Amino acid sequence: MxxxxxxxxxxxxxxxxxxxxxxxxxxxxxxxxxLNKTEPIVSVENTSQPPEKSSSKILSDLANQEFSIEEDQIIAAPKTIKTFGEAFVNLYTGAVAEQETVSFKNYISNENLLKFTNKMLELEQKKELKGGIGVIFGLENEFMDVEFKKWDENLYYLSLPFSNQGSTRRCEMLVQSENKSLKIVDVYFGNKDGVDTIVTGHPAVRKVDNPKLWHEQKWVNAVFEKLEKYETELLSIQD
Known part of the structure; x- marks a missing residue:
């Protein structure tokens, strides 16, 4: 039991x-x-890459870019001058293509040349919209071998051949320093049917060799008279 x-x-x-x-x-x-549960691995896409700049931002950066030098005169600085010239060409042709108003004050100090360049841009833009230009304008140009001529300690001649979508041309300019900054004292694209060609002269006669050209008021007055007449003709065609 x-x-x-x-x-x-x-x-x-x-x-x-x-x-x-x-x-x-x-x-x-x-x-x-x-406790033993394995959390799923979340794949995070890399978003650290900066977004592409807009055309307006690129043009603004070019317009605000400054080209300073250490001395009052240009001393053996062809690379800096080349970069300066290419920036101006991209700024101008990019502004035509993008129909943007930009400032050339960091590139040109002479009031006559600055006024002319602003007006030339305005009329080139109108012609571009109308389809009356035989060359292709763009923001990013392909530059070829540059031609330099040092005329004195503070003056360089610069010839910049460039191409955009197979449309090849050149820009000629005279560059000197002012207050330790590079400045254009004369510039000429000489495009076929271009505004500067029509009002300042054909490439066969228009020479880029006078740093005081835009100080010669008689010549400047004649250019602006032609510019005003050309604008009137262009507007009448558009109407």
């Missing part, structure tokens, strides 16, 4: 322990599963 009771008691204890262990395991399982 004693053995029978002992066996029953032992069985009850064993069953109780089994139930207790199962209860513990069932209670712990969700927690363990939560």
């Amino acid at each position: 004693f053995n029978k009771q002992f066996i029953i008691t032992t069985n009850k204890l064993t069953l109780g322990m089994v139930v207790f262990v199962l209860f513990i395991l069932m209670g712990c399982s969700p927690k363990e599963n939560s």
Whole structure:
């Protein structure tokens, strides 16, 4: 009898322990599963690359760019002058192509030449919209071998051949320093049917060799008279 009771008691204890262990395991399982759960790996796309600049922003950067030199006179700085000339060409031709108004004050200080360049840009833009230009204007030009001529310690002649979509031409300019900054004192594109060709002269006669040209008021007055007449003719054609 004693053995029978002992066996029953032992069985009850064993069953109780089994139930207790199962209860513990069932209670712990969700927690363990939560701890052991592997979080999914989220792939984050690299967005650190800066966005592409708009045409307006590129033109603004070119217009605001400054080209300073250490001395009052240009001393063996052809690379800087070349960069300066290319920036101006991109600024001007880019402004025509994008129909943007830009400032040339960081490139030209002479008031007559600055006024002329602004007006030339305005009329070239009108001709571009009308489809009356035989060359292709663009913001990013491909430049070829540049021609330098050092005329004195503070004056360089620069000839910049450039191309855009197969349309090849050149820009000639005279560059000197003013207050330790590079400035254009004469510039000529000479495009076929271009504004500067029509009002300042054909390439056969229009020479870029006089740094005082835009100070000669008689010549300047004649240019602006032709410019005004040309603008009137252009507007009448558009109407």
